[in-house]
Amino acid sequence: MNMLESNGTRLIVHLPVELDHHYTEEIRKEVDTRIQAEPIQELEFDFSRTVFMDSAGIGMILGRYKIMRALDGQVVLKHMSRQVRRVLTLSGIQKVIPLDKEEEAV
């Protein structure tokens, strides 16, 4: 599966199995290139495959959130596992990006 999937103004990022400092470097580069080249209004992070995330993932998402906010766009987080959800919640990121309640603990 390609990491990035765009559909007009929406860019979906299929995140890797492990989202740590090593992987965030590459994602950041690729996503930023696409956001600059295309009129993206909604950036969706798809965590379907992700079983591990640490604070590097939080830093990467918050960084993209700042960029999207400057473009009057939005960031959406989807399909989080239990571990990912715990880390997101602990970071306080839900104060700026809502975490949907529906898909509980995968």
Added chain:
Amino acid sequence: MKNEMTLAFDSISENEGFARVAVAAFVTQLNPTLEEVADIKTAVSEAVTNAIIHGYQGEVHTVVVRVRLSEQMVELWVSDEGTGIADVKQAMEPLYTSRPELERSGMGFMFMEAFMDQVEVQSTPGLGTTVYMKKKIWQGEAEQGA
């Protein structure tokens, strides 16, 4: 039960995943819950990433992870011989980062403290840093009680 191991590896980002998986595999001897394993992996990842990014600032040197298991306790030491931290108290403050340009969230120590029972940092500028962490493994007690 007593068991101890030491890992020494290059400070490159590929080894962040290696370190947490190796520690997680070693810790399974204590029969931890999945959540306890996830907690330890996150804490190891944070400490090792700090050693690579902040300790060695991108240069390749050696990071050492030592793990000691005893009864229901996991003790971890993550050490580098890098730049060290002049003000440990400031470094441990939530959201503080010395490298905002790298999009560091400033949450690494906060996560280590949230996921482990105890976190202590010993650092000497110019000589390096050791992060000590400890966590009790409940061996299924928490699950039964839940």
